[in-house]
Amino acid sequence: MKKSSVFVTWLTCFVLGLFSSAHIVYATKPSKDEPVRIVSLDGTVSEILCDLGLQSHLIGVDVTSTYPESLQKLPKVGHNRTISAEGVISLKPTLVLTTQNAGTKPEVIEQIKSAGIKVISFQQEYSVAGAKKLIQDVATTCQVGSKAKPLIKKLDTDVAQVKKATNSPKVLFIYARGTGTMMVSGRGTQVDKMIELAGGVNATPDFDNYKPLTAEALVTANPDVILLFDSGLESLGGTAGLLKVQGVAQTNAGKNSRIIEMDGHLLTGFSPRLGKALQELAQKIAQKPKA
Known part of the structure; x- marks a missing residue:
């Protein structure tokens, strides 16, 4: 087998591995002619996108996306557990973001994908470390990885200042x-x-x-x-x-x-x-x- 063929085979396996294990892929970088159009099916993902300065790319959100308040102006595609694929597809997004814990039905996700729309489902762990990882994953996926650092630093500072209840109620x-x-x-x-x-x-x-x-x-x-x-x-x-x-x-x-x-x-x-x-x-x- 030629070296070039071996390299192509290796590269293909590597890319497929990214899809299957990390659940993270890089979104197409926005251009002036064709900006990325994002629909978020998870309130936390929506909040992170806004904190990363990407709200202008959001064209639709689920009903759990309540913060910041400016998200209320965007079209709603329903509750993440009862999303209809048709409602999402009608907005003509180029990218749909959610989490594996959001509860959107797998068949709905497959319908959206079959329409040629990229869907990325992040893993979310309910912990301080999990919150920081999700911020980094969303930022990396949207090609603004460096913007995650100040958000994570502030989160760490805020958590460190929490005064826990000492009476174990x-x-x-x-x-x-x-x-x-x-x-x-x-x-x-x-x-x-x-x-x-x-x-x-x-x-x-x-x-x-x-x-x-x-x-x-x-x-x-x-x-x-x-x-x-x-x-x-x-x-x-x-x-x-x-x-x-x-x-x-x-x-x-x-x-x-x-x-x-x-x-x-x-x-x-x-x-x-x-x-x-x-x-x-x-x-x-x-x-x-x-x-």
């Missing part, structure tokens, strides 16, 4: 969309990791992911603090509405009105604002009950 996270949809968070979720990083203890560590909320589980867990998304607490009619849910008033959190709320994306995104999110959570769970 038991925190129960409830995902709510009205009283008809109420779930509690177990091991391995974003909220579980955030509670740990903020100095708290997950009140329901005996199962993975989420399970339906029951009065019995509430009493058994007996959390010191109950945590919800701000939108979830609103859907229940505020703190007064939550206290009417069976079992809540019998917990230490209910007795002491230790009900706290946070913006959903800030709490669970593991975005460049991770340090800010941890500081807010740590302060809220560390507050002593009112006398």
Whole structure:
């Protein structure tokens, strides 16, 4: 075999390896005539793109892309778990970015790819190191790798300044969309990791992911603090509405009105604002009950 043929074969295998193992490829560098048109199917990826100065290339986002507020002006392609391929394709993107944890159905991703659109799905680990890696991966993919360094440095600085709760409060996270949809968070979720990083203890560590909320589980867990998304607490009619849910008033959190709320994306995104999110959570769970 000629040396040139051997080199071509090696290069082909190397490139295919990049696709299969790292899930990262380099996007076509924007030109004046044909700029890259990006659709993001993950709120954290959208936030990172904006922080990297690439918002002008975003032409559509999913509904979890709520920060910065300027993203609200962009067309929405639905929730990342219920995305329709047609809606994405209609925007005529040249690049679609998401994460493997976003929950977009594999068949939808394949439909988008079959339309000739490049789709990149990043791995995301729910940790400080994972947040920094995702920033770097997005920046490298979009050929602005050097812009990741200041973002990562600021994230490190913010996290280092977090004052963790020192009293190890038991925190129960409830995902709510009205009283008809109420779930509690177990091991391995974003909220579980955030509670740990903020100095708290997950009140329901005996199962993975989420399970339906029951009065019995509430009493058994007996959390010191109950945590919800701000939108979830609103859907229940505020703190007064939550206290009417069976079992809540019998917990230490209910007795002491230790009900706290946070913006959903800030709490669970593991975005460049991770340090800010941890500081807010740590302060809220560390507050002593009112006398």
